[in-house]
Amino acid sequence: MGVINRINRDYFQKSRAKEYEHLISAAVNQGYEVLSVIDYWYLIQSKSLKDGCNYLVLRHDVDVNNVSGNTFFFEIEKKYGVKATYYFRLFSMKAHLPLISDLKQAGFEVGYHYEELATLSKKNGWGASKCVEKNRAIIEKAFCENLSFFKQETGLTVYSICAHGDWMNRHLGIPNQTQFSKEFLNEQNILLEAYDSSYMSAFDVYISDVALHPRKWARNYSVMDAIKDGKSRIYFLSHEGLWFPNFLAVTESNLVILREKILWRCRQIFKWRPAEMKNA
Numbered sequence: 001m002g003v004i005n006r007i008n009r010d011y012f013q014k015s016r017a018k019e020y021e022h023l024i025s026a027a028v029n030q031g032y033e034v035l036s037v038i039d040y041w042y043l044i045q046s047k048s049l050k051d052g053c054n055y056l057v058l059r060h061d062v063d064v065n066n067v068s069g070n071t072f073f074f075e076i077e078k079k080y081g082v083k084a085t086y087y088f089r090l091f092s093m094k095a096h097l098p099l100i101s102d103l104k105q106a107g108f109e110v111g112y113h114y115e116e117l118a119t120l121s122k123k124n125g126w127g128a129s130k131c132v133e134k135n136r137a138i139i140e141k142a143f144c145e146n147l148s149f150f151k152q153e154t155g156l157t158v159y160s161i162c163a164h165g166d167w168m169n170r171h172l173g174i175p176n177q178t179q180f181s182k183e184f185l186n187e188q189n190i191l192l193e194a195y196d197s198s199y200m201s202a203f204d205v206y207i208s209d210v211a212l213h214p215r216k217w218a219r220n221y222s223v224m225d226a227i228k229d230g231k232s233r234i235y236f237l238s239h240e241g242l243w244f245p246n247f248l249a250v251t252e253s254n255l256v257i258l259r260e261k262i263l264w265r266c267r268q269i270f271k272w273r274p275a276e277m278k279n280a
């Protein structure tokens with residue numbers, strides 16, 4: 001994305017609160033059952049998905065500390081009596097702890113938005129996929145420790161997790177979710193990874209709000225398009241930053257990314273690695 005487009009998207013976009021409310025109310029009025037990621041998974045497992053019924057699964061990937069934005073999402077969903085899943089990174093968890101408590105009380109799902117592959121690659125200056133492959137055990141150990149910390153801080157049982165898509169993943173050409181086998185996740189009592197192929201194939205359409213500005217929808221196809229087209233099983237990913245502008249949250253995130261990129265580049269150039277990684 002060009003710098004101008006990025007600045008426009010991050011700092012000059014208008015609130016899309018009305019649009020979000022419109023699509024939720026349209027789904028409810030059209031008879032869609034609107035539910036969380038894990039509740040849809042339970043329906044699949046129990047073979048309870050009904051032919052002729054419409055389903056809309058709401059997934060929020062919480063990438064930045066835009067608490068007001070996520071509270072908007074939550075308030076609109078509560079108003080229409082629907083449920084959703086919110087995935088928090090370690091980076092976005094702390095600021096959202098009061099909201100997480102409210103989500104839990106309201107019966108929403110909260111999961112872990114993990115990124116250990118990207119985080120360790122940045123920390124250690126890993127640049128090639130081979131280097132990452134050699135360090136699988138280190139990545140799994142970090143995931144277990146971070147998941148445990150996430151559960152401890154939030155007081156939650158985590159049933160599903162979802163990979164964050166980081167700039168480092170784009171650089172490596174490897175998404176975070178490719179690192180973990182189903183067996184490994186089962187050992188951690190995780191029932192589902194939100195990108196699991198068998199889960200995603202249980203939908204007619206996957207809709208994302210990640211698009212090149214000024215477009216608002218991936219493949220230029222919105223939730224309203226899917227409802228109008230009569231899609232009966234819709235999986236919808238959204239990010240608060242693309243719906244509710246928040247100057248401080250987006251600036252904090254952009255500064256963190258800038259710092260990460262500078263440090264990572266320095267580590268690559270000067271071949272600096274922490275002592276424990278010297279033999280990795």
Ligand SMILES: [Zn+2]
Nearest residue numbers: 061063164165
């Ligand atoms: Zn993310």
